[in-house]
Amino acid sequence: MQSTSTPTHCPYCALQCGMNLTPAQQGGVEVRDRTDFPVNRGALCGKGRTAPQVLSSRVRLTSPLVRAGDGTLAPATWDEALDRITGELTRIRAEHGADALGVFGGGGLTNEKAYALGKFARVVLGTSQIDYNGRFCMSSAAAAGIKAFGLDRGLPFPLEDIPRTGCVILVGSNPAETMPPALRYFTELRANGGTLIVVDPRRTRTAEQADLHLAPRPGTDLALALGLLHLVVAEGRTDEEYIQRRTSGWEEARAAAMAHWPEYVERITGVPVPQLREAVRLFCEPEHAMVLTARGPEQQSKGTDTVGAWINLCLATGRAGRPLSGYGCLTGQGNGQGGREHGQKADQLPGYRKLDDPAARAHVAGVWGVDPDSLPGPGRSAYELLDALGGDIRSLLLMGSNPVVSAPRAAHVEERLRSLEFLAVCDVVLSETAALADVVLPVTQWAEETGTTTNLEGRVLLRRRALTPPDGVRSDLEVMHGIAARLGVEKGFPTDPEEVFEELRRASAGGPADYSGITYRRLAEENGVFWPCPGGAEPGEGGALDAPGAGREEGGSPDAGAGLGEDASLDAPGADDPARDGDGGAGAHPHPGTPRLFLDGFATPDGRARFVPVTHRAAAEEPDDEYPVLLTTGRVVAQYQSGAQTRRVDELNAAAPSAFVELHPRLAVRLGTAEGDPVAVVSRRGRAVAPARITPHIRPDTVFMPFHWPGAGRANTLTNPALDPTSRMPEFKVCAVRLERA
Template sequence: MMMDAVNTEQAKSRLYVKETQCPYCSVQCKMSVEELAAPVAGQKVAEYTVQGVPNKASQGRLCVKGMNAHQQVFSSERLMYPLIRRQGELEPCSWDEAIQTIADRLQQLQTTYGSDAVGVYGGGSLTNETAYLLGKFTRVALGSKYIDYNGRFCMSAAASAGSKVFGMDRGLTFPLSDIPKATCIILAGTNVAECQPTLLPYFNEAKENGTFIIVIDPRKTATAAIADLHLQVKPGKDALLADAMLKVIMAAGLADSSFIQKRTTGYEQLVQEMESLNLEQAAKACGVELDLIRQAALAYGEAHTGMIMTARGVEQQTDGHMAVRHFLNLVLATGKIGRTGCGYGAITGQGNGQGGREHGQKADQLPGYRSIENEEDRAYVASVWGIDPALLPGKGVSAYEMMERIHEQEIRALLVMGSNPVVSNPNVRLVEEGLRKLDFLVVADMFLSETARLADLVLPVTAYMENEGTLTNLEGRVLLREQGRPAPGETLDDWDILCRIAEKLGKGSLFQYGKAEDIFNELRIASRGGVADYYGITYERLRNEQGVYWPCRSVDEQGEGMLFHERFAHVDGKATFTPGASQGWDDVSEAFPLILTNGRILAHYLTGVQTRRSPALAARELENYVELHPSTAARHRIRDGEWVEVQSAYGSFTVRSRIKASIREDTLFVPMHWGGIQNVNRATRPDLDPFCRMPGFKTAAVKIQPLRLV
């Protein structure tokens, strides 16, 4: 039963969605969706108008994705009831059968292979309530250590770097409204003009105020177009570039000695180790003229106020954790944090990429950013959940490592919620082979995604307009998204599905919630006293105040928009420098002479499951492509618009060519939003960052060739 089968019934009354929030990026823009007219004969869906609603983050702005987000909700491809696989085919079944089947199969497998035979794979677009409950469900209802989520591929490098350097992780250490107050801004590995378009006006306002903007990116993106200086760095050399800039700042006497002495540790060792860095050699390795590096370093070092923001370009590397830390050395060395117009920001990607990594759906984490390996943290959370701490499993493994455990058949069953791992993981051939080996695969989704097509059971879930819950945007502001329309067909909220399964597993007494707010109130208590403390945040406050920053330790606090004004989150109150110069990745060879990198484009989001089902968005980019420089195209005899094959040591994919002079000659860029033969992750490498377990999405050695008969 797909969406068009229920539209007629729902259209009997005029529908207004007064206010909701965009389901896409981390800005979390507010919007209203209004039905203009009910469907007429022969017309499957009504017509709608969408308008931005002012809130403190987006100021009422919407991008093209937000303007068309409602199209996924009313798509004819929406799943309306559970599907179960019989004789190799998916066919409809009741919720009773679906939930009972899940409980029976999981219990059978755990009886045979142990509790850890079942894994759970979550997502950074789930609400805080669902993300929290997913962690509790895995550890309490299933008793398994195996849970991680797709945010491992998004924010893990910046999150782990912030925790090491500052003592805590929050996307932005400053409110968005501070951006126009900076006199110099470095945007490293981020294309906000396409990935978070409603942020661009903040930077345009900064430009009007005279802010000097530096963009670090291998491509001349729409964001680079607004820059005063563009450093077109070679992929994999971001950390080395940051080191070179720091050495220029040190040599120019621009380090803030007072800030360093009072508020940091480790600077002396860093100075000693930086002595061996040769600027000319570093510039050559980065592929950036030394004069441009000097200009960038002096502009930032001399500025009275300044910000550095990174995103996936810097972070999705096998040294992404260290790359971020080396940019943070620049922040600390110049004392540009904890005051107006200053700070560091990791520009979160997914809609709840911030909240989704705070409350327990990571392999090593408990709610409130607590550690599952800390005995006090375990005891506290266990007391909130009403269980013996000894029953809490230990630390699991990262998202891709879960796929390896599946391939090795250590994990025999998997529940996927809010994610599409067949498209989003590196080395997707191994991933797909592993998922096909599973004894039991359950996927909860709005659509038959590439992963759902492999499932034994597919569970239909509500869309963003149809459920209630909180999300935390990139600046750490917790926002309430209220339900705007009834759930269609037999769709259920994700958290409701978890509670029903827990009931059948005999754990129902620990999952007694009547609504999302009940879960949030438990989350508040579970996070109390943790780094990500939500205790002072309530639904009532969120309705009245348009969001509240965390940490917020009591209902009398306003929350902290600006972090680290007086002290950092380490016990001694100081931030930590990161010693050691980095050389970065460089594995190109005669066989694979080019560097493959990937990323987002304006019209699509994540693996494209939602945006490819929006007619307006799909029409903008119907198929995937590879962007390459004219010289590279000429060298490989490739014509614009023809089919080409890109191959690495791990696999290959086929897309059309798009020849552009805006990319480095040694680099290929491919969007990440398509599956199948056009999936760029068929060629990405599965090597992992040793600190945060981030795969090396942004750097793979490849070759390219045209696909034609003559």
């Protein structure tokens, strides 16, 4: 263990809060504030402060486990475990072909691991069947962003811009519980005279901070956005000059919105017309405004269209591609942004390149030293891959995910996992999914390894190793190296994360997510670097500053950092430091990175943003006489994702020990249940039971369950795997249920 404090980042959400790790008297490390990191400025939530507790050998895996003849998982040596894995993969591939081998990754893997996993699947295994749990997180926002702007980056501006805008519409997000250090940005917004509008069927802790809370019926966010755009047009609040100069497709989108008049939208959403009009006034009157979406509107079978409707609202009012205005997605998982950029997604190659693009295949194959024709084509999306397990997919290698708890229709997914001929899981703890595996490999955690992540702003960060991992634990990179070598691929899978990152830089060069100008040295010296950051170009002398979407505000100077004219406070970090050299490729001055996108143009062929006409449609499953209530799901402040790690921390479990069913008092009266009584929630896919939590802060036609727990209270037993046709996102956020006294 190092004797001094190690600056690093939290292992949990996409804020990637800065923290310092210092040696603890009782051994291990403890968390100390790191005030120099601009995202959280020293603030941490309870999950971040207690993160070192999961490093304890009391809760984590320290030895490989192999399924014995009697069906139990027994400790084994690494050679025994890796030999078992390679033997089974070799047998299954010989009998059924390469696509019988599935690979499933995670949005918490570092950039290096995500990159190596995509390469491993395609080069070593030769399979197209790879995807990751980030498909369940922000894929609809990504798809909508690419349609409208030509590029997806969660936030196209830093968080620091939020307090300086005039109004924020926060749609389906509860940062007070999901990423508490981010709440200060919205508090500062209001302190500066700006307004906050929260769209959520529940009056959450975040909604309590809002100037206006809109509580639509779950599954109707698309109609709500269209209704607001209708009013913008009807009240003459569109920015016609901006629309003409910087967009295309307005007439079609306008016509679609005009079919959603206020009274019609009120009937669909339950949001009163006066509230719709007030929202439009608050959003349109300031000079600057933003719309931020999260899982609420995105985790729907029409999530891409829903996000597209909110983007249309921004475009119609001139609120995109300008300082202190725009649309952004609040990415959830720790490396959810980087995880979807470098190749563990079914249709993707590193640098956010498309797998079916011949030029992209040729570039990446050149970096990998393989024939482009040897690379398989796109495979199944996450749920479709899980649904195919035990069919034509006979084995699965899984890293950094716990689909037994986190996948929709979870009981079915669990059954599919059990039906596999072979399952290997790499994890820190014995998760519910790992407990089903034939081989479990114990891998290093955040504080025991170095690697990069990319936070929700597109800021690439360096996590630093602060501890030596326990004996018997290896990194995911070492796992891939060991399996690849046993399968005859001796080179191309280094175990040093910096060496992997150097290859990632080359593979991403010239792609939409260009990391080629970023190095470990730069990341160690700076508080992150925003992509795109191409190598080999000086600021203002070509590179991404001349590419669509990364350049200057109209009339601005090409020398002003990220191109924001005379507003020095918005300049890119480091853009005025000619002393830095040697990093980021050839040239004395490395590219400063791009904190703010789209200021000079969008990343489309003509540089214009594209309106996408959308219309409201119902959720895949609407209430009926048998299932008359709507279920929506989400998180609580003390737990994270599937809870595999946070449920092993005593302090967090004391704050949130189990699942619950949140319901309105009127619904509780009809059911005849009281606070704390067990309630059964039943959908067409299964049944979950948890104590009642009665509150007036939820719609009477809706119940809410958090999704962090397995067993009887597993919320995802109930959820609907109906998929968005573009993003392939399942409809986690709305399904029809009935309630029973348990």
